[in-house]
Amino acid sequence: MPHKEFRDLVDPETAREAVFDLPIPAGTDRVSLQDAAGRVLAERVDATIDVPGFDRASLDGYALRSADTVGADEANPAHLSVVGTVHAGEEPGVTVGDGEAVEISTGAVMPDGADAMVPVERTDRASAEDDESAAGGGSLLVRTSVAPGANVAVAGSDVAAGERALGPGTHLTPREIGLLSALGVETVPVRARPRVGIVSTGDELVPPGGAVDSGRGEIYDVNSYSIAAAVEDAGGEAIRYPHVGDDWDAMESVLREAAAECDLVLSSGSTSAGAIDVVYRVIEELGELVFHGVSVKPGKPMLVGRLGGVGYVGLPGYPVSAMMTFRTFVAPAIREAAGLTVAETATVEGVMAVDERYPEGRHRLLPVGLVEPGPDELNGDVTVEQPATAVDDPLVYPVDRGSGATTSLTRADGIVEFSADRTSLAAGERVTVSLFSAAGGPPSLFGVGEDDPTVSRALDALESPRYLADGSRPALRSLRIGLPDVAVVAGPIESGYDGVELTRFSREWGLLVPDGDPDGVSGLAAVVDRDLRFANRTAASGVRRSFDAALDDLASSTDRDPDALASAIDGYDVAVRAHDGPARRVVAGEADVGLGLRASADRHALGFVPLGDQPVRLLANPDRVEKPAVDRLHRAVDDLS
């Protein structure tokens, strides 16, 4: 059986159905009412009691015989004698006879003899002192006539004993909890949450909280935790099985244990031949292989089989691939087994912001981000035949960090799925986005730009912003095609830009050295001419652009070749993404000099050799200047800078 993979790729629809057809044998739980919200009723619940259980006064007023009120009105009230009182929660100690009335509270039991009640607002009462004719009561003027049954909820009028109350499959929200309470139900039978075992495979995975040895290529286990959370979102109960390392016997026993204890078993990233062989062996002994390989990107290596009475799905290893494959193929089956509506997966309609082309037609799951366009941005811009149904359809852009990046997870809001017969999507085309989260939607703000400490703190003041700290160059490129709401650009700008400058502030950049400057780094020349290990920033960053400009200046003032200066720097090519990265390398003793901001030097108590000031510009997309979050960021930056 080994190495069937990719011989016969199944098509995505077949794969979806095959996962849907896996046995996921979830049963029934009985839970108390306070634990029942969010669960799904396993069986029909019929009322076993009448609600209300007695004829009940609907208002505060007087219980009486309706016949005694015939013809009564404001001008000609009926005169009755008050013969007693009934409060809610007490048994009437009195009977209503002809010409009599009983004071009654909302919710109280109607006394025998009375067939209706009149609200207190339609009566007047003479006190007992004024009128001693009635024992303990007094006389009552009733200024309206009422029909039999008026203002009385008769027993069983809300729900009658024997009536169907809730059907099987009912999703229990606070309202159903209320109805079940009214029926006196203490525990309810609910669909059990399918137990989904998640087996961590991969020699290099370390659980969060443990220590990773980067030299050995260890990384933290992402999928066990993200897929577990996604399983719970889909109505399942996630059970993580311990990391199994490269001991194949141990892995085999964990798979068997999970198959025995769970209703579905998942693993991800069993890329090594040894792991795949173990999975094959266990499937062969306990069940059968359904397929291995789907014609979809990503997700091609998906492996589906049966382990005895339960299903098994092997997901891809890269986090965003695993998540997309789970959402697309596995979550619907778990939802179904949990009794949830499969269709509850939230989708939004959106409009492609950019063209997207592919070299070959493949069924694809494209991770996408959403951004809310400006008020007039989409007018006349939608290319397909349908009119824009809602002015606030979001713009949709592909997340292109690659499936290996864990940040792709948080940069994407959902998935656009498209079939193998398409090789491109055009800007302006309408697409359906399957959201990762039901409460998902565009972030309040979408920004791209420099990793800057002031901007970072300003973002803390906003609700759900998305800011991609990819650097100043990518920010300008992205702003050129109108994608982000704002771009944050630091350092020199060679040519014009397409944004509206909202504000700018200045930041000091220079060289970071250990406290006390043991190497006596006086300026740029020291880095070039001396044997010091340097930590650089990436070319996308504004600090690097200022640094390179300074290097050019040094070259021309000393009549040297700029490239030669750069090559003379030990570590010029060791560039880090974060503004704080070089400082951390200096602190760790991995570099003697780092490129960075005074803010980093201060934060890490490092020495700082200033090389200049550079402007940091907050540029707005001209179509989005009016967006509230753009204004909030502008104000927050001004407050902090």
Next chain:
Amino acid sequence: MPHKEFRDLVDPETAREAVFDLPIPAGTDRVSLQDAAGRVLAERVDATIDVPGFDRASLDGYALRSADTVGADEANPAHLSVVGTVHAGEEPGVTVGDGEAVEISTGAVMPDGADAMVPVERTDRASAEDDESAAGGGSLLVRTSVAPGANVAVAGSDVAAGERALGPGTHLTPREIGLLSALGVETVPVRARPRVGIVSTGDELVPPGGAVDSGRGEIYDVNSYSIAAAVEDAGGEAIRYPHVGDDWDAMESVLREAAAECDLVLSSGSTSAGAIDVVYRVIEELGELVFHGVSVKPGKPMLVGRLGGVGYVGLPGYPVSAMMTFRTFVAPAIREAAGLTVAETATVEGVMAVDERYPEGRHRLLPVGLVEPGPDELNGDVTVEQPATAVDDPLVYPVDRGSGATTSLTRADGIVEFSADRTSLAAGERVTVSLFSAAGGPPSLFGVGEDDPTVSRALDALESPRYLADGSRPALRSLRIGLPDVAVVAGPIESGYDGVELTRFSREWGLLVPDGDPDGVSGLAAVVDRDLRFANRTAASGVRRSFDAALDDLASSTDRDPDALASAIDGYDVAVRAHDGPARRVVAGEADVGLGLRASADRHALGFVPLGDQPVRLLANPDRVEKPAVDRLHRAVDDLS
């Protein structure tokens, strides 16, 4: 301070703001990653490590020096020597020199000396046996040229140490859990869920599971459970405080205890003067009254104050009023305190199905149900200026059972709020419905009609149907105005009807008597002429219509007055809603004879005196015949009848 109520009603907007301004002092929790999904990040999380932590191979293939591949292509491959292997999770034991390559797995550490990698698909390898020139390796043909860094994820390229990873207020979904895992984070600081105390007040309330004494007017406590579930929905932690009965000292101490232990205290239905006095006293001693009375219906008696450092809201007592008031005024404040987006309250646009008029302009919260219209049903039918933005906008109808009925909770899907300057809503008018549940939406089927055991079982086969067993007459009325998808009508139909008859079946009705028929009830005449206690059905039911028709026949055949026959029956006016109700009364010994179906007699092992067969018709709304759930119900009824 007592009895300030209703002197100065505040307007709804002021009330909403006042509740929003109450102190709800929720703090911060630290939770493990597996418990963090669904929570809200309390503080910003910056990366403390690089991800990946090392230069990482992105594919399976060969690590090499890019310079060695210059000019290589399919026709002119570069020839390299394979000098070792690196798997994921192991430290490279080899260095790559000029003309050398190292076999490398996806995710493995790039060995020193290599600056790029080539995927295995672009290479060919001679095995070691064929080529003994390389120690433990063999020769490799590389059929492409690569740039420095190709297919390598450099350390920190995903997330760099020091980079902002997630901002405060981030809602933690499976994707954020994934990113936090990648950063090795084991526990995260999250916003604490506000602790919301729910104090049950009312002498007549019994917790579900206890025994109610209907003679004393006891009922099950609904609001403590439904509001608790709604509190959890809004992101709070609900804490129910024990029922306090009519002991005012005990109630006072429970209020004080809740104020000391919680971030917000709620009660509902403190209708008795004693309870209100206690609330006033505690508020006066611990804090201050903010207002008592809002100009909104329902919700007028809402009482808001401060109990020391926390807020207090007294909700109305009727379940649907309590729920609507909670949703409208209190839930937004809890969401805000929990760090959730206030605007996450789900709304849908809909179209009024019927006219709704009010005698006076009052700000109103109208409980409404939703029903999905047929495909062409709304064309040209929407009266307001906006075009129909979506063909599937639901129809919206008021739920008119009254706020005292607990079934109003499950008959309604949401609330339409409208202001005091309106006294009517017209059919066809577009309205915004604030949904009770985020996952809410129209039920799959909306039916009205007879309480029938066959139909009830057929409904079990449908996903999320709504069926109001209000009887045959209301069903015909409702179908006339085109509201439900289907009507189930039993017994004779006097005039024409407006539906399409999908199917009909026959059911046997008659008299239910104790097993063995101790009273020797031979037929209808016995009920009229003898001193037997009778349990009737409501006039809305089809069985009752057949019974009344039979009584008319008996009257004319015996030359008597039909009304006189009816009055001669002891219990003719004691009518119950459910088809099973009379049988239950006979079983309980509360009646000697009941009106009902043979199915009820069989179910309860009662004797049955057949009086006739009656048709049960499944009628479809002509606009909704094509609705899938209508067809499913039709088939289910046919299968069962």
